Every structure is written in C-alpha cells, then in structure tokens.
Amino acid sequence: MLTGADLEVMDDAALGAAVRETDVFARTSPEHKLRLVMALQAQGHSVAMTGDGVNDAPALKRADAGIAMGMKGSEAAKEAADLVLADDNFASIAAAVREGRTVYDNIKKVISWTLPTNGGESMTVIVALLMGLSMPVTAVQILWINLITAVTLGLALAFEPTEPGTMRRPPRLRSAPILSGALVWHVVLVSGLFLAAVFGIFAYAMDRGYPLALAQTMAMNTLVVLEIFHLFFVRNLHGTSLTWAAVRGTRVIWLTVVSVTAAQFAITYVPLMQRIFGTQAVPLADGMLIVAVGVAFFALIEIEKQIRLGLRRG
Known part of the structure; x- marks a missing residue:
C-alpha cells in the first residue's frame, strides 16, 4: 500500500x-x-x-x-x-465487460463464417472460368445459396450466448484487428476445402455419367452442407466444437438449420423448384455421400483448430 x-x-x-x-x-x-x-x-x-x-x-x-x-x-x-x-x-461493470466480449465474439463469428463461405463460393466460380470447365454451380443457384444461407445461417450467429471462460480470457490489445492473422489463415483454409469438396463432388457425379444438371445440384447441396457444418464450428471460436453443448446449439441455430435444410429439399425435389433452378433429384446414396463430405470437412477444421490452440497455449 x-x-x-x-x-x-x-x-x-x-x-x-x-x-x-x-x-x-x-x-x-x-x-x-x-x-x-x-x-x-x-x-x-x-x-x-x-x-x-x-x-x-x-x-x-x-x-x-x-x-x-x-x-x-x-x-x-x-x-x-x-x-x-x-x-x-460495481457488479454491473463486470456484466458490461461480459456483454461487450460476447458482442465482439459474435461479430468475429459472423465474419469468420461469412468470409470463408463466400470465398469458397467465389473460388469455385473463378477456378471453373479460368480452367474452362463446366460451372459446378449455376448463377441462379449461387444466388439461391446467398439469399437463403447468408440471411439465415450468418444472422443466427449474432444471437450466440456467451462462451464458457469468456471472463477468464485476458483482455485483447486495443490495437488488435478483427481480421487477425489467424482469421486470414482460416479464410484461406476453409475456402480451399470448399473448393476441393465442391469440385470433388462435381467430378464424381460427372465420372458416373450423371447429367450436368444433377452434378450441379449435388455441388450446390455440397456448398450448403459445408456451410451448415462450418456454422457449428464457428460457434466455438475459443474451445472445442465436439461437446454436447456445442452440438446442441441454440433455438435460433436449429431454427435456421432446419429452415435451410427444408429449403434445400424443396429446391432439390419439388418439381416446380426444379424447373426454376435447373435442379434434379439427388439419389439417397449420393445425398449421404454429401453429408459425409461435410463431416470430414468439420473434422479437418476442428483438428486444425485444436492443434493451433494447443501451440498457442504451449
């Protein structure tokens, strides 16, 4: 004293x-x-x-x-x-700090979800154009994805609750940018995985002799499935996404996921939507394959995050 x-x-x-x-x-x-x-x-x-x-x-x-x-x-x-x-x-000060950190985290989550998913979509189109390949996803299908997923899945992250351990984290530097080096790396990694997954499914469909419209439908659904799995990953920036609380999510998360899933089933299997968006019904086995690709994608980015967090703690 x-x-x-x-x-x-x-x-x-x-x-x-x-x-x-x-x-x-x-x-x-x-x-x-x-x-x-x-x-x-x-x-x-x-x-x-x-x-x-x-x-x-x-x-x-x-x-x-x-x-x-x-x-x-x-x-x-x-x-x-x-x-x-x-x-x-004085307890109100701690509550305000907690709320401020939650808002900041949610802003980062929205950015961390939006930039890689949009990057993956853009790279899919750009690579196809530069290499003179058939478009894996048509323009109207890309428009559908952006209208449905960006308005629902991305918005849901704004309502995320406070993460466990938020108040045990040291304060960030006032000069720390939102677009940090780790986030830039995440954008590059996820965009590359999106590109590989979409082209992989598209090439698989074409090799099996599927019509171009069916191959594009499978590629479009792959994009949406990857975005849903990426949403569950981004919900836990500072911890693991493999806990029951992380998988359980929130009411808003599941409302948006169910809504997007129902919309995808409609555009894939409802005849009127098929005529509008140029889609075809995806066989059950191929639909399961698309979900399996999403699971593999989630596992890869979760493993990468745990390695990165482990190195940071070490």
Whole structure:
C-alpha cells in the first residue's frame, strides 16, 4: 500500500514501477489519481476508473473507460465519465465487460463464417472460368445459396450466448484487428476445402455419367452442407466444437438449420423448384455421400483448430 504522501516524492519513473507492485493507493488527491491513470496507460494498459466526486473528474476524463456513479455521483463526475452506473453497483461493470466480449465474439463469428463461405463460393466460380470447365454451380443457384444461407445461417450467429471462460480470457490489445492473422489463415483454409469438396463432388457425379444438371445440384447441396457444418464450428471460436453443448446449439441455430435444410429439399425435389433452378433429384446414396463430405470437412477444421490452440497455449 502507498499513500498520497508517498506519491508526492516519486517521479514518473518511480511511480511507473510502483503501480506494477502496489495494490492499494490511499489518501490520494485528484492529481495523484490522474498520475496513476497516466502511469498505467504509459505501460500499455487500458485503464478503467470509477468515481463519484468532483475530485475524481480529471482521472475519469483521462481514463480509457471513466465510470461514474449514477445515484450518488456528482454532476461533474457524470459529465467527465464515459459510462454512468445507474445502480451504483460495481457488479454491473463486470456484466458490461461480459456483454461487450460476447458482442465482439459474435461479430468475429459472423465474419469468420461469412468470409470463408463466400470465398469458397467465389473460388469455385473463378477456378471453373479460368480452367474452362463446366460451372459446378449455376448463377441462379449461387444466388439461391446467398439469399437463403447468408440471411439465415450468418444472422443466427449474432444471437450466440456467451462462451464458457469468456471472463477468464485476458483482455485483447486495443490495437488488435478483427481480421487477425489467424482469421486470414482460416479464410484461406476453409475456402480451399470448399473448393476441393465442391469440385470433388462435381467430378464424381460427372465420372458416373450423371447429367450436368444433377452434378450441379449435388455441388450446390455440397456448398450448403459445408456451410451448415462450418456454422457449428464457428460457434466455438475459443474451445472445442465436439461437446454436447456445442452440438446442441441454440433455438435460433436449429431454427435456421432446419429452415435451410427444408429449403434445400424443396429446391432439390419439388418439381416446380426444379424447373426454376435447373435442379434434379439427388439419389439417397449420393445425398449421404454429401453429408459425409461435410463431416470430414468439420473434422479437418476442428483438428486444425485444436492443434493451433494447443501451440498457442504451449
């Protein structure tokens, strides 16, 4: 513990060393509080400051997150602060941090799902055009996938609950980008696996002498199946996706998955939809093969994630 009198005789260098070791600063003046905030910020910390009096206003203004008491706080403290606790309950700060981390995680999940899936779709079309091959998926089928999956599967991730261990994670650096190196690698990996799976199913169908329309229908369904499995993977960015809680998902997740599955059955097997989208009914055995490809895809990216997380912890 240090008092304000101790701080008076410290220069900035000595204070910078003291804030790393000291738990309690007592009987401090407004100037001392401001110096403490600045000393912590100089070491790269993001500083939250709570206060209720006029003397707290300078430190509240300087802190990265100034938090004033809404019930007992002075008007000067409220004006200087970034946040005002309506209930004067410090537990509300932890709840706000938890909610903020959940929102940030969900934003990353939406991006982590959208970029690789769109990348896989784009690469499928681009590679086919560059190599002069038959299109594995027609333009109207790509439009169908984007309208159905992007509006439902991607949106469902915005309603994900807080992941276990969220509050045990250290705070991220303020300079940390959303599009990190790990996310860029994930986009490249998943896009490549999408490309390989779609072309693999398409080549399999053509080798068996299936009509082009049936081969394209199987490729389109492969894309959707991969996107569904990728959704369950992305739901758990910081842990394993192979737990019962992860597989069980949420009501929103299963509502969207069931809706997308029903829509795919309709476009594949309903005659009116077949005429509109140029599809043909997929045999049961080939449908099971497509699901098996999705399972293999999920296993590969889950193994890669566990290896990456293990290296990071090590």
